[in-house]
Amino acid sequence: MSTLSTPSPASARGPRIRGLVSRLGLLLVILIFIVVMTFVSPVFLTLANFKNLFIQSTILAVLALGQTYVIMTRGIDLSIGGTMALSSALAIGLSVYSGVPAPLALLVGLGVGALIGTINGFAVTQLGITPLIVTLATLSIARGATFVYTNGANVTPVPAMVSAFGRGELFGVPYSVILLVLLAIGCHFILARTVFGRSVYATGGNETASRLAGIPTDRVILVTYVLCGVLAAVAGLVLAARLESAGPRAGVGIELTVIAACVIGGTSLFGGTGSILGTLLGVVLISLVSNAINLLGVPPAWDDLVKGFVIFLAAVVDVYRRKFARS
Amino acid sequence: MSTLSTPSPASARGPRIRGLVSRLGLLLVILIFIVVMTFVSPVFLTLANFKNLFIQSTILAVLALGQTYVIMTRGIDLSIGGTMALSSALAIGLSVYSGVPAPLALLVGLGVGALIGTINGFAVTQLGITPLIVTLATLSIARGATFVYTNGANVTPVPAMVSAFGRGELFGVPYSVILLVLLAIGCHFILARTVFGRSVYATGGNETASRLAGIPTDRVILVTYVLCGVLAAVAGLVLAARLESAGPRAGVGIELTVIAACVIGGTSLFGGTGSILGTLLGVVLISLVSNAINLLGVPPAWDDLVKGFVIFLAAVVDVYRRKFARS
Amino acid sequence: AAQDKKPQIAVLLFSRGFEFMVALDQGARKEAEKLGAEITVLDGQSNTEVQTRQIEDLIVKGVDAIVISPNNSTEIVPAVRRANEAKIPVVALDAVVGEGADVVTYVGFDNAAGGKVAAEYVASLGKKKVLELQGAIGAYHAQKRGGGFEGEAQGKFEVLPRPAEWLAENAQAITADVVTANPDVDAIFSHNDEMIRGVLAGLRQIGKTAKVGEDGHIAVVAVDGTPLALQRIRDGEQDATVNQDPFEMGALAVRSAVAALKGETVPAQQLLPPTLVTKENVDDPALWGNIFKP
Amino acid sequence: MHTPLLEARGITKAFAGVVAVDGLDLTIGAGEILALVGENGAGKSTMIKMVSGQYAPDAGEIRFEGRPVHFRGPLEARAAGIAVIHQELQLVPQMTVAENIVLGRWPKGRSGVDFARARKIAADVLPTIGFTLPVDTPVERLSTGQQQLVEIGRALAFDSKLLILDEPTASLSNSEAERLMQLVVALKARGLGILYVSHRMEEIFRLADRITVVRDGRLVGTRPRTALDHDTVVAMMVGERRSLHIERKRTAGTTLLRTRGLTRNGVFRDISIEVRRGEVVGLAGLVGAGRTDVARCLFGAERPDAGTIEIEGEAVTLANPRQAIARGLALVPEDRKSQGLVLPESVADNLVMSARRRVSRGGVVSSAAVARMVSFYVKKLGIRAASTANPVETLSGGNQQKVVLARWLATEPRLMILDEPTRGVDVGAKAEIHRVIETLVAEGMGVLLISSELPELMAMSDRVYVMRAGAIEAELSGADINEQTIMRHAAGATP
Numbered sequence A, B: 001m002s003t004l005s006t007p008s009p010a011s012a013r014g015p016r017i018r019g020l021v022s023r024l025g026l027l028l029v030i031l032i033f034i035v036v037m038t039f040v041s042p043v044f045l046t047l048a049n050f051k052n053l054f055i056q057s058t059i060l061a062v063l064a065l066g067q068t069y070v071i072m073t074r075g076i077d078l079s080i081g082g083t084m085a086l087s088s089a090l091a092i093g094l095s096v097y098s099g100v101p102a103p104l105a106l107l108v109g110l111g112v113g114a115l116i117g118t119i120n121g122f123a124v125t126q127l128g129i130t131p132l133i134v135t136l137a138t139l140s141i142a143r144g145a146t147f148v149y150t151n152g153a154n155v156t157p158v159p160a161m162v163s164a165f166g167r168g169e170l171f172g173v174p175y176s177v178i179l180l181v182l183l184a185i186g187c188h189f190i191l192a193r194t195v196f197g198r199s200v201y202a203t204g205g206n207e208t209a210s211r212l213a214g215i216p217t218d219r220v221i222l223v224t225y226v227l228c229g230v231l232a233a234v235a236g237l238v239l240a241a242r243l244e245s246a247g248p249r250a251g252v253g254i255e256l257t258v259i260a261a262c263v264i265g266g267t268s269l270f271g272g273t274g275s276i277l278g279t280l281l282g283v284v285l286i287s288l289v290s291n292a293i294n295l296l297g298v299p300p301a302w303d304d305l306v307k308g309f310v311i312f313l314a315a316v317v318d319v320y321r322r323k324f325a326r327s
Numbered sequence C: 001a002a003q004d005k006k007p008q009i010a011v012l013l014f015s016r017g018f019e020f021m022v023a024l025d026q027g028a029r030k031e032a033e034k035l036g037a038e039i040t041v042l043d044g045q046s047n048t049e050v051q052t053r054q055i056e057d058l059i060v061k062g063v064d065a066i067v068i069s070p071n072n073s074t075e076i077v078p079a080v081r082r083a084n085e086a087k088i089p090v091v092a093l094d095a096v097v098g099e100g101a102d103v104v105t106y107v108g109f110d111n112a113a114g115g116k117v118a119a120e121y122v123a124s125l126g127k128k129k130v131l132e133l134q135g136a137i138g139a140y141h142a143q144k145r146g147g148g149f150e151g152e153a154q155g156k157f158e159v160l161p162r163p164a165e166w167l168a169e170n171a172q173a174i175t176a177d178v179v180t181a182n183p184d185v186d187a188i189f190s191h192n193d194e195m196i197r198g199v200l201a202g203l204r205q206i207g208k209t210a211k212v213g214e215d216g217h218i219a220v221v222a223v224d225g226t227p228l229a230l231q232r233i234r235d236g237e238q239d240a241t242v243n244q245d246p247f248e249m250g251a252l253a254v255r256s257a258v259a260a261l262k263g264e265t266v267p268a269q270q271l272l273p274p275t276l277v278t279k280e281n282v283d284d285p286a287l288w289g290n291i292f293k294p
Numbered sequence D: 001m002h003t004p005l006l007e008a009r010g011i012t013k014a015f016a017g018v019v020a021v022d023g024l025d026l027t028i029g030a031g032e033i034l035a036l037v038g039e040n041g042a043g044k045s046t047m048i049k050m051v052s053g054q055y056a057p058d059a060g061e062i063r064f065e066g067r068p069v070h071f072r073g074p075l076e077a078r079a080a081g082i083a084v085i086h087q088e089l090q091l092v093p094q095m096t097v098a099e100n101i102v103l104g105r106w107p108k109g110r111s112g113v114d115f116a117r118a119r120k121i122a123a124d125v126l127p128t129i130g131f132t133l134p135v136d137t138p139v140e141r142l143s144t145g146q147q148q149l150v151e152i153g154r155a156l157a158f159d160s161k162l163l164i165l166d167e168p169t170a171s172l173s174n175s176e177a178e179r180l181m182q183l184v185v186a187l188k189a190r191g192l193g194i195l196y197v198s199h200r201m202e203e204i205f206r207l208a209d210r211i212t213v214v215r216d217g218r219l220v221g222t223r224p225r226t227a228l229d230h231d232t233v234v235a236m237m238v239g240e241r242r243s244l245h246i247e248r249k250r251t252a253g254t255t256l257l258r259t260r261g262l263t264r265n266g267v268f269r270d271i272s273i274e275v276r277r278g279e280v281v282g283l284a285g286l287v288g289a290g291r292t293d294v295a296r297c298l299f300g301a302e303r304p305d306a307g308t309i310e311i312e313g314e315a316v317t318l319a320n321p322r323q324a325i326a327r328g329l330a331l332v333p334e335d336r337k338s339q340g341l342v343l344p345e346s347v348a349d350n351l352v353m354s355a356r357r358r359v360s361r362g363g364v365v366s367s368a369a370v371a372r373m374v375s376f377y378v379k380k381l382g383i384r385a386a387s388t389a390n391p392v393e394t395l396s397g398g399n400q401q402k403v404v405l406a407r408w409l410a411t412e413p414r415l416m417i418l419d420e421p422t423r424g425v426d427v428g429a430k431a432e433i434h435r436v437i438e439t440l441v442a443e444g445m446g447v448l449l450i451s452s453e454l455p456e457l458m459a460m461s462d463r464v465y466v467m468r469a470g471a472i473e474a475e476l477s478g479a480d481i482n483e484q485t486i487m488r489h490a491a492g493a494t495p
């Protein structure tokens, strides 16, 4: 029910409080990490490196925003990597190969995300298929469709407005980071303050009770998948803008990292608990670890080991901090 | 408890029956698949091909056996791929590089599986960390440890008894298939007929009620992880025997396929429901699809598409068959 | 009667989603058509277990010859041995099949020489600190290219090796982070051109956008000679690539398989030479990257 | 007097600042029934959980059969002979009745669990408490009442010295409750000590040898039943003398709801009922008679196979609860935990859940409007919560029920369907809930009341429909609304 930890009978405190407290725990881990890194690497605490960190978090963060909504309703969306690839390949391909005007092509890309999300949501709510199976199937289908469309090649060059987005900055802040901030604020606001957001919490907490209370739970769940699909498409386009090409292997294997970010950030796989802020902290921790590995030049063979230990440690610290907070 | 008295209309029937019925649905899909393939490919319905199918299912099946136990208790074990790699690399490495007698080295390999399982189970039950995070961390750690140990290279040659196992047959049945059959019967018997197995069902169905009934739920959960770890080590050794070398990449990304097999086979990610027979049918479906793609020579660009559609279709057929069965 | 039947050849690529692999596929298909052979291409999903199954299934299916680009040279040995036992000739393509099984021939590219060529070029530019983006740890090409490159680098320049798993997304973060941490990195060598998409994105991210010949340019060199790489060389974003010829490689593999089926003798190893492509020769119409259509 | 079976002295337990039990004393002798009574949240369940090894007390001493005990878990308590029927049902939904009976104590045969013996154990004990369904039924297919019987069966299947029942009749209908009470008396005669918790005064006075009253976790007093009367107990519970009398001012108006031939195949058939403004219509029946299913159908939670529903004269098809709510209907479901509340969500969120439109503009929730609505209804229903930001699962059962009621009142419904609205609610709160219903009915609301507690049903209803086996058996009004008549129709027994 709570963050890194399973519900134990002893921790009968509310998820709100639990959520907040556990986020503080994660924050603590992140702060310690930052302090240590500052001593260990001279470039770590520089503007340039933090800019890197932000940029490198963007795609993971955009994906995690949507995934948070889905997981909150006890769902899961494994299809995001496929959606990233298909939507970006189609959007870039339409404008490059078929002469569709770029803005329209980008809209089609987002539409592909919405479509895959709709299929997922429909299959989950109307056909009653387990989310894991539905989205594993659509992951495979979307990835496969991308291969059929691109025949395995990269789609390039990207339209000028896409590469401009990829390279552009506003007061030194890259557009993609600005986009992320706006999306994060939007997603936070929607989840925390709107009728829809509260319905997501309620549906995840107890679907039966929510339906009986008049919440259109099926529609709520469907919308979370659509949102997740659209955000995956956005992530795909951001990636294409960065790489100035769309590739069929975009986002391969990213789903587990995204889900990990959400769960580290306090979203429960059993629904009803989670927050955008928590998810972002989860993303930050994961990005920090990769950044540290790159900066310190951890020998290739060791980096998985380091990543695993940091995740484990973060979880353990969180548990102990919570125990401490309880007494 | 929330499911106790509020069966949603779709799930009003008991899981036993639901499990059985949905297995029949899966069986139907498998049978249709077999009939179609028999017409489409002349070699499909041959002894040689079915032998291949069996051999090729072994590793996935062994992994899925253990995973079924873990998922039944509302857990998840993502670490299996790492366990496969580490246990097999160490076992083969100890005998090849360090002169440890092969049987002892193999035991050490199984021990590594048990150890990782124990760590997972301990972290989940005693530290209270969410299974997904625990096992994602141990996946990374085990994989990393393998890279450190092997420095990225394959460990070879395998000891004679291992390659003998990989090549050997009894009355035309490969040893690995015999091993799988024994393990599957054992796992089925334990789950269906022993106090431990029933405790697994009970713990997954309602942990609080089970604890109040005196079931040592923590110990039950721990044992499922140990079992899963040991079976992952077995799968790693079978793979090493098959490839006649151990490699640091053994089982990369296999976790999602394994979980998919369990879920397709009727094991619920929300615990309490599942069966070994169902899991095996899930494994069979997945193996059949790969086999069909190879026999029919589906072009590479299309194979993901085909796989995705078959999974989706299987799920849809199952839903409709269940609706039909209900009325 | 068996003689009038078209020979069936299966080509097992370890992966796809690399333009190089797509070109291998095309080269093989075209040659098969020319020689009147029937061809099936399968994707190994970067997984030896998958490739092992494919060989097993193809033995049952009864194909006449197998061309395999192995995901892992060691692990594929038992499967190839089973093909040997079934008397199906096997051609190794793009990477070798390890000891313990027989192949008709190994058709490939001298990867170690390729790495060496890249290092010589980097040295000729007078570069002193080079970020090396490696392919998948343990992969045959990655080991050979890395070995050739690092061997030649000895005493000439410093190398910072980082594994990027052939993935552009990984290359981007690694490039940005490593160059930020080591501002004196003055060249980047990538094990394939695919990852250069990420390298350039990483360089743009940290504002290192100086082109070839401009002040502060970081030299960029890779392997393969993909269409994108040639375009980047024209645009001055990439300095050079070590070209291999997948069309010819794929064709040669199929040709060798057909020859073996006819009982002709084929040399045990047929290596295509690496050629350096720079601005000077980038427009050579013979380069596969200038011909390739997906 | 010889050593009591159970003796607890100075027991204290606090949760994160809330003192749930505060220096409580308790004694139960063998062959004695002790009733433990108190308001919702008084600490009764918490006390039970300490006696049965689920919680360790912060302070105090528990002696069982004269020896001090420190149970490290429920298993140890059970091994010592203490069986508990918890207020929250503790069953494994996917497992069969038989397996739930032997849960944790599976009989072992030569090859693993002996399922035949498990079935026999279940089949032996269940009929003695009136449970007649096949023991191979998964419990998730049972109604709440039937599940309760399975729990009781489990406690009886294995020998116990002390039987603790925490509101065992809350989900039972009259006849089942009756049977249970006879059972309790029989067990007492067998020499068991029994700790009985209930909010139903008539049960307390019928069963108890002694009554222990708690308030705010503290002992108010323990007296023999014969030394107490109803009003005194209530006064001890609430700390003051309070009139429970409710004035009735009703005038039935136009028809709000009318059904004709409503049928759901295999569940209920040919239901034709009517509810008017300003009246309370009771729906009586035994467990499983189909009342809940009718209610769900009226509320759009299930689709009828045949028949019509009219709301204020207009024929309607209700595809889901939302459409029913839009037409002014409200349903307080019978099981608040699974169907009523989102347990981890706050009291406030649960309260405004169905009226979210009223506290939001353009889809954005106004926290000020939420706070106003919440404080209004918290006051109106006397909901006791440390903070309305706390998860609703931390409230006592009665207070949780009030939150559900408040949620529906906040939608300002025209017709309320109440399915066991005061189940598990203490006498004071029950009176308050009745008072609220009375006020709303006086204002013109119509109420369809399902209750298995006949006194409540009789006291509140203007008319009563009696259901049996999925059909309406009788419509009663006036003097016909009495226990004998209702039971005669409900049980189908011809006198």
Ligand SMILES: Nc1ncnc2c1ncn2[C@@H]1O[C@H](COP(=O)(O)OP(=O)(O)OP(=O)(O)O)[C@@H](O)[C@H]1O
Pocket (backbone or CB within 6 Å): A012, D015, D016, D018, D019, D020, D038, D039, D040, D041, D042, D043, D044, D045, D046, D047, D087, D394, D395, D396, D397, D398, D399, D424, D426
């Ligand atoms: N796990 C818990 N965490 C925090 N507070 C709790 C917990 N369990 C109980 N409480 C609080 O302790 C007090 C006593 O609760 P308890 O459930 O024992 O009451 P009760 O007398 O059984 O009430 P009811 O008649 O409604 O069942 C209440 O204020 C309740 O909110």
Ligand SMILES: Nc1ncnc2c1ncn2[C@@H]1O[C@H](COP(=O)(O)OP(=O)(O)OP(=O)(O)O)[C@@H](O)[C@H]1O
Pocket (backbone or CB within 6 Å): D133, D141, D142, D143, D144, D145, D146, D173, D267, D285, D286, D287, D288, D289, D290, D291, D292, D293, D294, D334, D452
């Ligand atoms: N004899 C039985 N066999 C199987 N299921 C039964 C039986 N009796 C009741 N049920 C279940 O109970 C349902 C009808 O009970 P329902 O809950 O509507 O009745 P109720 O009168 O409201 O009783 P309760 O007071 O228990 O809620 C049926 O749909 C069925 O699932």
Ligand SMILES: O[C@@H]1[C@H](O)[C@H](O)CO[C@H]1O
Pocket (backbone or CB within 6 Å): C018, C020, C021, C094, C141, C166, C191, C192, C193, C194, C223, C224
């Ligand atoms: O040789 C090829 C190419 O370099 C490709 O880019 C990656 O895979 C290898 O097989």
Ligand SMILES: [Mg+2]
Pocket (backbone or CB within 6 Å): D044, D045, D046, D087, D166, D397
């Ligand atoms: Mg209680």
Ligand SMILES: [Mg+2]
Pocket (backbone or CB within 6 Å): D291, D292, D293, D334, D419
């Ligand atoms: Mg009912």
